Amino acid sequence: MNIEKIRVRFAPSPTGYIHVGNARTALFNWLFARQNKGVFVLRVEDTDVERSREEYERRLIDDLRWMGLDWDEGPDAGGNFGPYRQSQRLDIYQGYTQKLLQEGKAYYCFCSTEQLEKERETALAAGTMPIYSGRCRVLDPGEAERRIRSGEKAAVRLKVPDEGLISFDDLIRGHLEFDLKLIGDPVLVRSTGFPAYNYAVVIDDHLMKITHVVRGEDHISNTPRQILTYRALSLEPPLFAHLAMVMGKDNTRLSKRHGATAVDQFAIEGYLAPAFFNYLALLGWAPPEGREVLEKAELLELFDLKKVSRSAAIFDYEKLHWINRQHIKKLDPGGKARRAFPFLADAGLLPEAMTEVHWRWLEKAAESLMEGVDKFSELPQKFSLLFDFTPLALDEEAKSILKSESAPKVITAFAQKLERAGGLDYAKYAAIIEEIKKETGIKGKALFHPLRVALTARTSGLELDKFIPLVEEGARLSFPRPIKSCLERVRETKKHLESKAADI
């Protein structure tokens, strides 16, 4: 095959939301096209009128874009080989069908669905592969033509040789062979006049000058049928590469039960698109150097379609989370704040109208609080450290810290000094800590644990020297849910300690 310019396509059917398996197929196609300076085509396979919906096509395009993919030709992008929706190409298929019929390479099939279904069941019961009997193949073409003209409905089937072997060389799997005895005459055109999948792909891939078909392994057994169709039309088939499936944790087909599987869910839950992209590339492929956290450009350089694994991969959220954390870490403070904002605003923690000061505060807060976050949907929970302060709802560990011997001394001393100091900043805080150490002789955990509980009402969270400025600055800003200053917090804790000393 003489390939001048590599052209690949992603050809989803708009019958539902795009899931990770398809997304990975799209990604590999894109990577392969872009690294070879080729063309990436998006083709919508909407020949299943019952299930195809326009809404799904829009969502599909949105999801693909979110992932960071783009295409040179497609229903929205145009191109010289359109239209890119199969439902708009019906007349094109018809031309080819006529040709096949005239040349005697295809024939009308008048069998009813019930009839076929019965035959299939019989075959299955007999323990053989259900193959179309070829009953209508022997019909006189003139007679068939008359029946059609008189208004009878019929499908069109391809004549498949009864004997022989058909083979092709898969880019990933190598040489594959199939026995023609086990391939029945496939339906090319349904009695509704709509082309069947196996037929439309062949014509479209040819007309769109596709050089490499990269798709899921569920299409392996379709490939011989398609090659047969290419032959009947005297066309040269493209090269094929069949990708292994993506499975769920329990090694069954990925479904909702495994967590998010539709691509838009990953956006909603707050995964970074480049991280999602990165992780998907790692499903069935490994970078040669072993460094796995990679940007798009690096992936483009390193990816190798021929090195893609032949066995199915299990989608692992743990690893996705790790990849996502690594990508979050690479973001600058502004970037972190921008990404965090929608999640925090939706949770009612941030005002819709953010001032410049708000943004600067958010940048600082995000820098500290986004560490170790798997996905942004965890952010409201993380930020509640700043926004929620309820000394009434302490857990057991916090209570026991307050009950310790040093706690009342530390908190009382801290409260007194804080009252006198007014506000608090890092320098004042450090000075106060020093004074308390000197006056009480308490230091280390005995000093910091009670302070942490007094200020945050929790036993874990940020380092206090990061926490204090955030809270103090935050207290001066207006938020839908105001942030309490350190002074307010200590006062409340103290009051709580005194009033309910017995039962904390």
Added chain:
RNA sequence: GCCCCUGUCGUCUAGCCAGGUCUAGGACACCGCCCUUUCAAGGCAGCAACACGGGUUCGAAUCCCGUCGGGGGCGCCA
């Protein structure tokens, strides 16, 4: 049932094609230690796999055969 694909740590994988350098490498997760006023992050170490059985060979994760497991297909779905 029949056909096809596939089988290395729990998971993603390197190695397999061109058999020895593999006491099987890396990453996630897990466990431990260090760092640290907590958590996290970071650093260091550890646990952990050639599905099984036969061959071929001086030698097999690598080649051959079989078994078993997993997946896909067998549609007028795509």
